[in-house]
Amino acid sequence: MLVDLARYFKENGHVSLTLTTAAGGELAAELRRHDIAYQCLNAKDRASLKSLGRMISYMKKINPDVVITHGNYRLVARIAAITTRVPVIIHVEHNISSYKKMYHIIINRILARFTDSIVCVSNTARDSLLEIEKTYPKKVIVIPNGVNIERFSNSDREEDIVGPLRIGIVARFYEQKGHIFFVEAAERIVREDRDVEFWLVGDGPFRAKIEAQVAARGLQEYCRFFGFRADVAPLFKQLDIFVLSSLWEGMPISLLEAQYYGIPSVVTNVGGNPEVITNGFNGFLVPPKDADALARAILSLLRDKKMRQELGRRAREVFYEKYTIEKMGDSYLDLIGTIYGKKFQPFNEGSQFFGDQHDR
Numbered sequence: 001m002l003v004d005l006a007r008y009f010k011e012n013g014h015v016s017l018t019l020t021t022a023a024g025g026e027l028a029a030e031l032r033r034h035d036i037a038y039q040c041l042n043a044k045d046r047a048s049l050k051s052l053g054r055m056i057s058y059m060k061k062i063n064p065d066v067v068i069t070h071g072n073y074r075l076v077a078r079i080a081a082i083t084t085r086v087p088v089i090i091h092v093e094h095n096i097s098s099y100k101k102m103y104h105i106i107i108n109r110i111l112a113r114f115t116d117s118i119v120c121v122s123n124t125a126r127d128s129l130l131e132i133e134k135t136y137p138k139k140v141i142v143i144p145n146g147v148n149i150e151r152f153s154n155s156d157r158e159e160d161i162v163g164p165l166r167i168g169i170v171a172r173f174y175e176q177k178g179h180i181f182f183v184e185a186a187e188r189i190v191r192e193d194r195d196v197e198f199w200l201v202g203d204g205p206f207r208a209k210i211e212a213q214v215a216a217r218g219l220q221e222y223c224r225f226f227g228f229r230a231d232v233a234p235l236f237k238q239l240d241i242f243v244l245s246s247l248w249e250g251m252p253i254s255l256l257e258a259q260y261y262g263i264p265s266v267v268t269n270v271g272g273n274p275e276v277i278t279n280g281f282n283g284f285l286v287p288p289k290d291a292d293a294l295a296r297a298i299l300s301l302l303r304d305k306k307m308r309q310e311l312g313r314r315a316r317e318v319f320y321e322k323y324t325i326e327k328m329g330d331s332y333l334d335l336i337g338t339i340y341g342k343k344f345q346p347f348n349e350g351s352q353f354f355g356d357q358h359d360r
Helices: 003-009 025-033 051-063 075-083 102-112 121-132 179-192 205-217 253-260 291-303 304-321 325-343
Strands: 017-020 037-040 065-071 088-093 117-119 140-142 167-171 198-201 222-226 241-244 265-268 281-284
Touching: 003 025, 003 325, 017 025, 017 291, 025 037, 025 205, 051 075, 065 075, 065 281, 075 102, 088 325, 102 121, 102 304, 117 121, 117 325, 121 140, 167 179, 167 253, 167 291, 179 198, 179 205, 179 291, 205 222, 241 253, 241 291, 253 265, 253 304, 281 291, 291 304
Parallel strands: 017 037, 065 088, 088 117, 117 140, 167 198, 167 241, 198 222, 241 265, 265 281
Antiparallel strands: none
């Protein structure tokens, strides 16, 4: 999402720079591939006074007009933007607030006072933020995530592939994503249909635990682990069913990508998932932590090719209607222009993130 948004800003005539306190990784590599400027401050402790000092020093150097911070833990960037008096400060919440610790909530409340706008990626995330953090309602808006389809060659899936039907989950191996329930559902499914494969795409701290569960349940011949993939298009093109077994969510990018590829989805009824999936229309919603319900929904799709095709067709329609990069990018530019216009002067489309036209 961050890379797609940075690219969209650049393609619309603005200068976009991605700044992080951490060292470069896969994100930096993807930014390089798309010729997006970035700076890694390589701080060992990303929340220390030293990393804050580096961030403040760098912001003074680049003198940005707009800073957009992402995620609950990006406190250093938000404090640095406030300290250096950046004209427009926007913070993006990618998840619901119920998982946050109390000290995060308190700090977020304080920082919200000096933040121009807080963007939530789903209505559920906004409701959660307002209920738990008791922040400023007029500052909190919803801009759904969007996907830049230029990252993919085309949305044509590989049809009639010889072999078992492929059921895939694309998610970081973390408690939030509920992989264990995906594995439990897989165990139930193979009791009734052995002509299946379960694809697990991603990496993270829970991967070894899930691999051990797969082995303990005798599912090794049915499960394939692909690790982290920067290019997931070839895998999406081969999937027959997409699954997310999440315990909580904001609005997962992988679900939007599955919609783009016209893959019927079975996802838990949490967070922004029901804002994307209408049960029985472009996929199925199941309760979280319910492997039986997950297995039943997957089996119903496995047994009905015509239903898979119809739900997949509708999934693609929903994507183009709501979740393109153009819809997301334009919403951010409109928001920036509105804030900037109220503070300084009317938004100038031709500026480089509004240039240096305002009075510092």
